[in-house]
Amino acid sequence: MVFLDEDWCFFLQFIHFFGEEEPFVIELDIASVDELFLHEEIAPSSLRQLINSLKRSKVLSDPIIVDKKSRVVLDGTHRVSAFREMGFPYILVAYVDYSNKLIQLKRWFRVLNGPKDSVVEALRSVKHCEMRISDIDLSILDDEIAIIKDDSIFVVEADRDVFEKYSILRELERKLIKRGVSIDYVTEQEAIEFWSQGKTILMTPRITKQDVIRYAKQNRVLPPKSTRHVFPFRPIFVNFPLNLLSSSNIEKEMLRAILKEFLLNKIALKIEGRVIIDRFYEENYLLVFV
Amino acid sequence: MPQMLIYIFDRFPVGFVSSLERDLYKLKMDFPKEIIFFKTVPERRKVAILLRRDRQDVVKLVERIIESVSGRFSVRVQNKICRKAKRKGVDMKILAWITILSALLSIFFCTPESSKKDSKLLIDQINVSLKQNTCISELKSYIDRLGLSRNELMVALALYMLRSRSDIESVIELCNWALNMDYKDVLRSMKSLESRGLIRIGLSENRATPSIPLIIGLRKVVFLLIKTLKNLQGSVKKADLSRLLSKIGNEEVYMIDGASARKIHLHEVVRNILLELRPNSEYADRSDLLLLLYLLSGRRKIISKRLLKNIILNLTKFAKQ
Numbered sequence: 001m002v003f004l005d006e007d008w009c010f011f012l013q014f015i016h017f018f019g020e021e022e023p024f025v026i027e028l029d030i031a032s033v034d035e036l037f038l039h040e041e042i043a044p045s046s047l048r049q050l051i052n053s054l055k056r057s058k059v060l061s062d063p064i065i066v067d068k069k070s071r072v073v074l075d076g077t078h079r080v081s082a083f084r085e086m087g088f089p090y091i092l093v094a095y096v097d098y099s100n101k102l103i104q105l106k107r108w109f110r111v112l113n114g115p116k117d118s119v120v121e122a123l124r125s126v127k128h129c130e131m132r133i134s135d136i137d138l139s140i141l142d143d144e145i146a147i148i149k150d151d152s153i154f155v156v157e158a159d160r161d162v163f164e165k166y167s168i169l170r171e172l173e174r175k176l177i178k179r180g181v182s183i184d185y186v187t188e189q190e191a192i193e194f195w196s197q198g199k200t201i202l203m204t205p206r207i208t209k210q211d212v213i214r215y216a217k218q219n220r221v222l223p224p225k226s227t228r229h230v231f232p233f234r235p236i237f238v239n240f241p242l243n244l245l246s247s248s249n250i251e252k253e254m255l256r257a258i259l260k261e262f263l264l265n266k267i268a269l270k271i272e273g274r275v276i277i278d279r280f281y282e283e284n285y286l287l288v289f290v
Numbered sequence: 291m292p293q294m295l296i297y298i299f300d301r302f303p304v305g306f307v308s309s310l311e312r313d314l315y316k317l318k319m320d321f322p323k324e325i326i327f328f329k330t331v332p333e334r335r336k337v338a339i340l341l342r343r344d345r346q347d348v349v350k351l352v353e354r355i356i357e358s359v360s361g362r363f364s365v366r367v368q369n370k371i372c373r374k375a376k377r378k379g380v381d382m383k384i385l386a387w388i389t390i391l392s393a394l395l396s397i398f399f400c401t402p403e404s405s406k407k408d409s410k411l412l413i414d415q416i417n418v419s420l421k422q423n424t425c426i427s428e429l430k431s432y433i434d435r436l437g438l439s440r441n442e443l444m445v446a447l448a449l450y451m452l453r454s455r456s457d458i459e460s461v462i463e464l465c466n467w468a469l470n471m472d473y474k475d476v477l478r479s480m481k482s483l484e485s486r487g488l489i490r491i492g493l494s495e496n497r498a499t500p501s502i503p504l505i506i507g508l509r510k511v512v513f514l515l516i517k518t519l520k521n522l523q524g525s526v527k528k529a530d531l532s533r534l535l536s537k538i539g540n541e542e543v544y545m546i547d548g549a550s551a552r553k554i555h556l557h558e559v560v561r562n563i564l565l566e567l568r569p570n571s572e573y574a575d576r577s578d579l580l581l582l583l584y585l586l587s588g589r590r591k592i593i594s595k596r597l598l599k600n601i602i603l604n605l606t607k608f609a610k611q
Contacts, residue, residue, distance in 0.1 A: 013466045013473050015459050017496050025473055237329065254544065254551060257592045261546040264385070264467065265596060269326060271340065275294060288340070290327040 012260055014268065014287055016233050024102045024232040026287075027095040028063060028263060030245075030255045033083045036091075037072045039216035042081045043224045050082045059239040060092050065231065067098035072216040074098065074229045088246045090255055094235050098209055105209055106228040109191035110173070110202035111184040112147070118179035119149060119200055125175055126168060127157040138203075145169050146203040148195055158205075163220055165205045170223040172202075185225045233273065233285035238263070266290060293342070295349070297356055299335045307332050313355045314339070317348075324348040384451045386600040388468040391447055394515050395440065425521065429514040436507045438483075443511070444469050445479040449489065449500050450508040457496045547595045559593060563602060 017023045054060075064076025073080055074096070083091050096103060112119055133153050145156040145165060156172070158165045173183060183202075186194060195201045207227060215222060240262065244255060266289045273283040307330050314337075318325045325348065326340040337356070341348055438446060448464045449456045461480070465471040480498060483489045488504040491497075500508070539557030554562075 013463065015462050015473055017458060017493060019494050023473070237327070250551075254592075257544065258546055258551050260467075261594045261596070262548070264382075264594070265548065269340075271294070288327060 012263055014233075014235070016270075016285065018102060018232065021102065022100060024100055025097065026065075026231075026233070026235060027068065028235065028238070028259065029093050029095055030090050030252055030259055031066065031071070031093040032089060032252065033080055033091050034089075035071055036066060036080055036093075037070065037216040037219070038077050038080060038221055039072055039074075039212050040077045040226055041221045041224050042078055046078055047081055047085070050078050051085060054082055054086065054242065058242055060242055060245060061239055062234075062236050063092040063094040063238055063240075065229070065234070066093045066095055067213070068095035069098070070213045070217060072098070072213055074103075074212075074227075075231075083245070086246070088242075089248045090245045090252060092238060092240045092245065092259070096231065098213070102232040103209075104230040105207065105212065106230060107188065107204045107207065108185040108225040108228050109188055109204060111186055111191065111194045112176060112181050112200040112202055113184065114176075114181035115179070116149065116200065118176065118181050119147060122172060122175040122179055122181070123147065123154055123156075126172055128154050129157065130154050141203060142206045144203070144205055145172070147200065148203065149200045150198075162205060162207055162211050163215055163222070166207075166222045166226055169204060173223070187228070230282050232283065233270065233287055234281065234283045235287040235289065236281075238266075238289045263289070293340070293349075295339045295341065295352065297337045297339075299337075310337065310355070313358075314352070317351055317355060321345070321348050321351075325352075382597065382600040383604060384464065385468050386597060386604050388444075388448060388451055388464060389597065390519070390601055390604075391512065391515050392444060392469050394519060395443065425514050425517045429511065429518060432507065432510055432514060436504075436511070437486075439479070441471065441475055441479045442483055444471065445476055446483060446488070446500065446504060446508055447512070449498055450505065450512070456498055456500075458491070458493070458498050459496060461498055544592045545595055546592060551592075559598070563595075563598060566599065 012028045013025055014028070015023050015025045060079070062076075064079050065074045066072065066076075067074060076091075080091060131153050133148065133151050136153060138153075141153070141155060143162075143165075145158060145168060147154045147156075156168060158168050176183065191201045191203070204226070207222075212222075212227060240259065244250060244258060250258075269288045269290055271286050271288055273281050273286045275281055275286070311328075311330055314325075314328050318328065324342045324345045326342070328337065328339040330337050339352055341352065433443065436443070436446075445461065445465055448461050448468075452460055452464060458480070462473045462476045465476045466473060480489065480491060483504075484491050488501050490499045490501070492499075536557070539555060539560070541556050542553050543556055543559065544551050545554045545559055545562075
């Protein structure tokens, strides 16, 4: 049962303590898709796939993850875009406090597969300088776009603004694809392994949480696969009925109440993360709804 | 300790998923506690099954199903043991009780405002009945003696209700789910209780332990609250509330049943619940139940059928004692 008066506040909070640190809290809730801000571009082919799969499915399996204060979507850009395209007014969200230190913002590095000359050719379109890898400490390139190929490192010259850097990155990626290079997205750790196997690696510039919020609020979206958020725990398999989210006849407050009852009927299990289920979950814990 | 079994198939032909899911579902029905969940992911040719590790017999049954349906496909198994798998949340019984006690305490601490004349009249009548209630003064002096604010009292009651399961996460979640308290308010109240030596908090062990004097005090508070509730039922029959109650019964609320919600009159909720509970229920006649509903739904316009049934079942057991 829930209060529905003026000071009524709805949330279903799940909390996790990590020793004396500030606890990590997620609130499962319903949000209007129009009130959310996106920070990354969508990949049209992924969006089409997702729409087709949502049309077949009767439930939304996992909530998207949103910063409660700014309403910026941290995880679930494609799901929000799919909902907008399909005309669904509401979406299931897990609100988090993005300023919590336990939420890590990481990057996707790129592995470039294909003719080696293509990389050099694509680089001709941007200002860059070439160095030997033995002459440079890689950590100083944390804010730069750099391609590591064999023993050489090509650092792309760009404006200080992160958004501009990512715009150059987008262009560079387009040129690489045009020249027959296929791109795989990998974590920083995986990139090192691939490089040691002789692959060509594209390092992306560091981005901060403040950048993510600022650009999203300005409706300036970064290219796909710019950010990789790792949360202390992640709710999965909520399986909320899509027909409830698609109907504009149901008021939002009513939907939130239904969600609360829906969740109370389920068992929430906290299991150890870093596990492959339908994909690899990097989080330390998963909150599985059964 | 649960174990995650992940079976990866070299292919997932059409029709394979449905027969696999059907067989696993049947097995889950036979072993609902042992098989925690399973999920098939056709696009990755994968089945993930979370089950209790100590039941090797169930693991064998799962493997037999996988073998029988997979037949000619090769299967790779990944094991993942979830050392810290833990059931989150609180059970319905505790949720039901804390909801009843909180509803009573709401009236005790401050009368809910209502713009509707009939609602206000009913709340006034309930208050008159409460004032006439002899245990109220005893309850009041007890709460005064404990010196707790409403929030502190509710947090302490949540701790008391959870007993051995009172890890900090569960206390916070119970207060949030049943009482709509934000986790910051719960933590603040816990810190305040700790500063007065009423509870001990070990953040690193994720535990909150109430002191013996607090447990004794809370036991008395719960006893008196329940006695108040019983007396209140009696006073409904004495007071002429029938006209008021039948008017209130026409108020519309949303009843949530699973994932569906429908608008329904309060008296219809009563009828439905009574029909479902009979012949086991000796708790309430119509007016008692209507009053209870009103207490619980004073300013609440949404009623969850499952929670409500739990509340009434608990009160039924209680009325027999």
